[in-house]
Amino acid sequence: MSLIKSISGIRGTIGGKVGDNLTPLDVVKFASAFGSWLQNNKNKKDLTLIIGRDARISGAMVNSLVTATLQGLGINVIDLGLSTTPTVEVMVPELNADGGIILTASHNPKQWNALKLLNEKGEFISGENGAEVLALAENEDFNYAEVDDLGAYETREDGFDIHIEKILALPLVDLEAIKAKKYKIVLDAVNSTGGIAIPMLLDRLGCETVKLYCEPTGHFPHNPEPLKEHLGDICELVKKENADFGVVVDPDVDRLALIDENGEMFGEEYTLVAVADYLLKHKKGAAISNLSSSRALRDIANSHDSQYFASAVGEVNVVNLMKEKNAVIGGEGNGGIIYPDLHYGRDSLVGVALFLTHLAKENKTVSELRAGYPAYFMGKKKIELTPEIDVDALLTKMEKEYQNEEISTVDGVKIEFENNWVHLRKSNTEPIIRIYTEAKSQEEADKLGDDMIAKIKSLI
Template sequence: MTLIKSISGIRGTIGGKPSDNLTPIDAVKFAAAYGSWLKNQSKDETVKVVVGRDARISGEMIQQLVMNTLIGLGIDVIDLDLSTTPTVEVAVPLEKATGGIILTASHNPKQWNALKLLNEKGEFLNGKQGAEILEIAEAADFTFSEVDALGKITKTTHYIDTHIEEVTMLSLVDAKKISEANFTVVVDGVNSTGGIAIPRLLKRLGVNVIELYCEPTGHFPHNPEPLKEHLGDICELVKEKKADFGIVVDPDVDRLAFIAEDGEMFGEEYTLVACADYVLSKNPGNTVSNLSSSRALKDITEKHGGTYKASAVGEVNVVELMKETNAVIGGEGNGGIIYPELHYGRDSLVGVALFLTHLAEKKISVSELRKTYPSYFMSKNKIELTPGLDVDNILKEVEEKYSKEEVSTVDGVKIDFEEHWVHLRKSNTEPIIRIYTEAKSQQEADDVAQSMIKEIKQIANLD
């Protein structure tokens, strides 16, 4: 069992002992720290926080603990209940709230949950702000309100529909063209809130929907990370129903993957590539993704006359660089689309709408669309960390070994070779080293990854 405290929030497994896992005591402590920090930062007399959650089993329990802690601090709460991460992000500025909390552990299995924290713009907190909240939590520096100054909870259920309307009103989303294309799409909502939001968006756009695992029970029918090895059911159903394509999201709906009409993965890395290709064809400009994302976005950006930049891994880092470079679209290669015209956050609803418009204009199949993009293949691996392992020293040794190559240490160690790249980094959310590689064939990407894993194990004496 695990509890991970980081500048991006608190994440852990449900049950067990306080401070070792995500228990009710830890949820209250961290919510109190965030609420106290907001009150210290805010110049407004009334502090208001939007709270929403994905459908995981522990969500209702954690949400009640968090909301009641906030009202105990004299903070008003807007309760979205079942929602998506991007929906909460959209709701915060619309509500003129002081901040927001999303209760989700993203792609992690059902035993995990987390508190993701937002600022008044509906964007994730930066490292300095996250560190300040951790300090407050560790010091237990909370002052709760007296009985006449308690906050109140206001429940509202319209924000998924509001979010959908905001998406359909985007200048590059053409609902008429999408409807005229008469698409049939299979949706795997992994029994979480994507099963509410994505079918509703598709129907609003005139798409025929076939639902798979769209009941928000929190009982994930497969590993909720939208990777090929977890998606056999939807791949088969797309072929069986002769659908135009399939859509897969993670439990909190900020990661998006497509299945082509032949049941093959479009490629999670190519979600952003396809959406960027469409946006840049209408509005040329710059793009940003993180260091672990495909080279294909750089190729597409330069084809349209723009400049591509790579940030450290983490949505807040991507957003910061997007703002610095005035990027028109960006995101992460794990299927996260960030489109500033709506908001600075990964948003699968935006990605679906842009992709549908692109496909409707192109009038080609999803597999044909995929063939129009540069072909790169990625291998994503990890090594479990053991207590006492000096990970920084391991990464330093790798950096020194490959010092004659193009090496970046912005986030871990990334080595760019002529025909492939390798990126090694400590995870912010799990006790692992992530090893991402990309090359011009899957075999080469896998071989490079296995070779690097072997090197790391030798350095760390893990064999």
Template structure:
């Protein structure tokens, strides 16, 4: 069993001992720390926080603890109940709230849950803000409201509908052409809140929807990470139903994976690449992804005569870079689309509509569209750390060894070779070094990863 406290929130497995797992006491402590941070940030008479959850089994229990803790601090709560991460993010700004909490462990299995924390802009907290909350948790110095000043909890069940309306109103979403295309789509929502957001959106667009696991009961029928090995049933159903494509989302609906008409994975890295291709064809501007994302986004950006930028790993870092360069589209290679015209957060609803707009306008099959992009292959490895290992010294030595190559050290060490790249970074949540590589064949990517694993071992 596990409890992980980090600057991006708290996550862990349900049950077990306090301080070792995500227990009710840990939830209350962390919610109290967040409430204290909200009050110190905003310093006013009335406070409001939006709270929503994915469909995992522990969600209702955890949400009740969170909301009543905030109420106990005198903070009003907007209860979205079952929702998606991007929906909660949008609700924070639409409610003019002081912050938001999303209760989801994203792609982790059902025994996990987590508190993801938002600021007044509906965006994840930065490192300094996250550290403040961790400090408050350790101090346990909380000031709760008296009985006449408890916060009120108000239920609001319309935000997924509002989210869908906002997405469909985007100027680049070609509603009429999508309707005319009469797409047939299979949706695997892993029995979470994608089931109450993606099918209604598609139906509004005139798409015929075949539902797989769209009942939001939290009983995940397979590992909820939207990877090829977990989506075999989706692939088979796309073929057997003669569908145009398959759509898979993770439990909180911020990662989007696509399957072509032949049941083959489109590639999670290429979700962002294809959507960026569409957006840049309509709106010129910069793009951003993190250092561990595919070079294919850079290729498609330069094809449109625009400039690509890389950020440190983590959504908050991607968003910061997007704001800095005024990017028109960005995201992460795990199927996360960030479209600032809507909001600064990974959003599968936006990704679905922009992808279908591209497909409808080009009047092409998903497999043929995929064939228009350069194929890259990635390897993802890791090395377990021992207490005596000086990771920073090892990474510095590697950076020095390859100083003649194009190097970035904003997040570990990334070395861009002419035909491939390697990214070495220390995990924020586990005692490991991650080794990501990309090349134009799987064999080459695998060999590059093994080469750097050996180099790290030689330096250890």
């Protein structure tokens, strides 16, 4: 497995050979590169970084390597321990730190881990900055501190409390409306840190939590990507418990999927749609998602006389466009909610609070709420890459094949047909080509994906 260095961070599988996987030497090299880059670009002597991790089995080891490396550079470390991606993002500016590192491979299986790099705003560093970090790593141009200048180390255990307090203080989170409903919610946190943070939030919101896979052991009981085919257990438990709905988060708690009261998927894409529907009723402005997200968000924005824009895939790209358009709400169709009134990062906790407020004020069941939105169905397929495949050349061939259709090449190739679309792109996080489709029925979306796979294979 190749080590993947991208806009989404440095990620790879644990073990194996240096340079091919995320080995201890690779962890030290990239932590050194990021720390050195910060030192080169900050006009101050003492730097402080915030560190937090999900519950992966390798997390403690990677944390020790990163922490010691930063101290070796003379950088102070504040360690949040078991945390979430959005919590670390909130805590960087809260503690006036110079940046942060989140140790998580997000939705990837347990053998993966990663270093996600944050600037002083608690936002992912830009692609340009990331290239500078990678160049430093390549050259191994590091200058470690002498013994009297080693960085300090401290731990903080109040990250979740601070994060939740900020959410509850948001004007559009209606605590009393939620408490009045006394919702019963089943939570699947895939045995990672969402099993700590989400129940804390739900308790403050006056909800009853039924916990499923909420022990932060890092032993994922199913594939951690919150897709329908992985979520049979929670769908059954929601019905068995007569719960109002179910909540599913990925290991680092930046993706939010919902299950209705009948044990049916609300739809990853519709998490953002529902939250945007609520927010745009109260605040006019643009809504942003990426090119692989549903047309439903565009439709909802239009229904509120608001504009919709699509960015290239990648949280950094979504955030940049949100800032450019001064957006009210943004995110990604994989269940990622970005609410700029809190911070510019995907955040399942604020997503839960806003969704609950919307649900309470609408006085509907989750299935009734879903039925009120435009009916689109997505297909998400992929093709494993092999070294001999020239992906860029392949995408160019696909662009030529469909040159008479409306095509975007901002990120891979997106082909807009009259009643459906397909988006082909090289993944930022895995060695695959992602094939996203959307149509008016699941069968049509799946068939379009299969047709595209057949077409791609014919061109290889």
